[in-house]
Amino acid sequence: MKVVILKDAAEVAKYGADIFIKQIKRKPDSVLGLATGSTPVALYKELISAYQSGRVSFKNVSSFNLDEYLGLTGTHPQSYRYFMSQQLFDHIDIEKSQTAVPPGDAEDPFSACEQYEHNIKQKGGIDIQLLGIGRNGHIGFNEPSSSLMSRTRVKTLTRATIDDNARFFGPDEYQPHLSITMGIGTILESKKVVLLATGANKAEAIKATVEGPLTAACPASALQMHEHVVLVIDEAAASQLADVDFYKHIEMENQKLLERLGRD
Ligand code: GLP
Numbered sequence: 001m002k003v004v005i006l007k008d009a010a011e012v013a014k015y016g017a018d019i020f021i022k023q024i025k026r027k028p029d030s031v032l033g034l035a036t037g038s039t040p041v042a043l044y045k046e047l048i049s050a051y052q053s054g055r056v057s058f059k060n061v062s063s064f065n066l067d068e069y070l071g072l073t074g075t076h077p078q079s080y081r082y083f084m085s086q087q088l089f090d091h092i093d094i095e096k097s098q099t100a101v102p103p104g105d106a107e108d109p110f111s112a113c114e115q116y117e118h119n120i121k122q123k124g125g126i127d128i129q130l131l132g133i134g135r136n137g138h139i140g141f142n143e144p145s146s147s148l149m150s151r152t153r154v155k156t157l158t159r160a161t162i163d164d165n166a167r168f169f170g171p172d173e174y175q176p177h178l179s180i181t182m183g184i185g186t187i188l189e190s191k192k193v194v195l196l197a198t199g200a201n202k203a204e205a206i207k208a209t210v211e212g213p214l215t216a217a218c219p220a221s222a223l224q225m226h227e228h229v230v231l232v233i234d235e236a237a238a239s240q241l242a243d244v245d246f247y248k249h250i251e252m253e254n255q256k257l258l259e260r261l262g263r264d
Contacts, residue, residue, distance in 0.1 A: 001210055001223065001230075001231060002229065002230040002231065002250075002251075003231045003233065003238075003241070003247040003250075003251070004230060004231065004232045004251050005234070005235060005238045005244060005248055005251070006232065006235075007234065008198070008235070009039075009042060009198040009199070009234055010042065011234070012042075012043075012196055012198050012232050012233065012234050013042030013043045013045070013046050013196075014046055015232050016040075016043045016046075016130070016194055016196050016232050017043045017047050019128070019194055019230070019232075020032070020043075020128065020130070020194075021050050021055060021056045022264060023127060023128050024056050024058065025056065028057070028059070028060045029061065029062070030061055030062075030127045030128065031061075031062050031063070031064065031120075031123045031124065031125065031126050031127045032061060032062070032063040032064075032126070032127065032128060032130070033063070033064055033065075033066065033126040033128065033129030033182075033190050034063050034064070034065045034084065034088070034130055035065070035066050035130045035131055036065065036066070036080045036084065037132040039133075039196050039197065039198055040087075040130060040196060041087055043130070044088040047088065048088065048091040048092060051091070051092045051093065057093055058092045058093050058094035059093050059094075059095070061094055062095075062098035062099070062100075063094065063098065063100065064100045064116075064120055064126060064182075065080055065081075065084060065099075065100065065101040065102065066131070066139075066140035066141075066181060066187075067080060067141045067182065068080045068102040068103070068179065068180050068181075069176040069179055070104050070176055070178040070180055071104060071105075071174075071176040071178065072104040072105065072176060074101065074103075074105070078168055078169055078173070078175075079101075079104055080101055081101040084101060100119060102116055102152065102180035102181070102182075104176075104180065106180075109154050110154065112180065113151070113152040113154065113180055114152075116152045117151055117152050120186070125191065126189070126190035126191065127190070127191050127192065128192040128193075129187055129193045130195075130196070131187070131193060131194065131195040131196070131220075132195070132197070133195060133205050133209065133220050134161055134164065134205065135160065135164060135201055135205055136158065136161070136205065136218075137205045137217070137218035137219055137220045137221065138161065138219050138220070139184070139187060139219050139220050139222075139223075140181040140182050140183075141155045141157060141181035142181055142183065142184050142187075142219040143157065143158045143219070144158070144218065145216050145217070146184055146216055146219050147183070147184065147216065148184050148185070148216055148219075148225075149183070149185040150184050150185050151182075151185050151186050152181065152182050152183055153180070153183060154178060154179070154180055155178070155179050155180075155181050156177065157177050157178065157179060162175060184219055184222045187222075188222060188223075188225060192228040192229070192230075193226050193228065193229040193230070194229075194230050194232060195220065195223065195230070195232070196232050196233070197231065197232075197233045198234045198237055199234070199236050199237060200236040200237070200239060202233075202237040203237055203238070203240040204240060205218065205220065206231070206233055206237050206238065206240065206241065207241055207242075208220070208221060209221050209223065209224075209231070210224075210241060211241065
């Protein structure tokens with residue numbers, strides 16, 4: 001696993017955004033896998049300013065979001081579709097028709113999940129998947145005990161996740177306890193994965209992801225099996241790793257090698 005440890009959340013957002021910008025420049029019709037939560041917001045801001053300054057265009061890009069609350073329509077302010085419009089889609093030149101978020105209001109959520117998988121395949125798969133991570137190691141809404149081979153499906157949220165996300169809902173507002181999420185197997189099929197984590201409250205999950213055993217108890221640990229995964233984290237999220245200096249040393253050596261070969 002490539003672990004890049006940076007000073008703070010701002011550096012994490014810049015580094016992560018650069019990976020996406022380079023990807024889109026290399027392949028203007030890239031299929032992006034996108035994520036919600038508070039962590040990617042700063043990265044989306046970087047993408048918006050790169051678009052505004054003419055560094056990148058999303059005209060031919062398409063996207064699939066990881067997950068959505070089951071029971072919310074896309075116009076609900078707490079829905080992930082709404083979040084994506086507010087935080088990214090409304091501010092860039094992506095074709096809205098080319099952006100997919102699992103339908104939280106599907107009449108038949110089970111066939112909607114199958115359709116979502118089908119649509120990803122039809123596009124030729126996801127080129128690069130952005131991930132955050134839950135405090136319990138969840139990715140998307142794949143909570144601990146999720147099958148490591150799972151596909152897009154309906155998932156029940158843990159109490160911990162409901163509590164963590166309660167901050168986004170008003171005191172009397174209905175908060176869903178079910179979701180539709182890409183499976184861990186779906187995520188592992190994307191060609192590249194970029195996971196962002198910032199803050200000390202993610203340190204335990206990051207330790208389990210990088211240095212723990214491969215286990216459904218920490219869904220993100222499944223990324224140990226992925227060929228091209230990079231974890232972009234800040235010092236606080238890295239604080240429980242056994243050998244921070246070693247990860248930094250590897251990254252320095254990688255950079256030197258890439259410079260020598262003239263690659264980015
Ligand atoms: C939600 C999302 C995840 C996200 C997680 C962490 O549960 N389904 O995709 O990674 O929250 O969010 P945050 O970045 O706000 O800590």
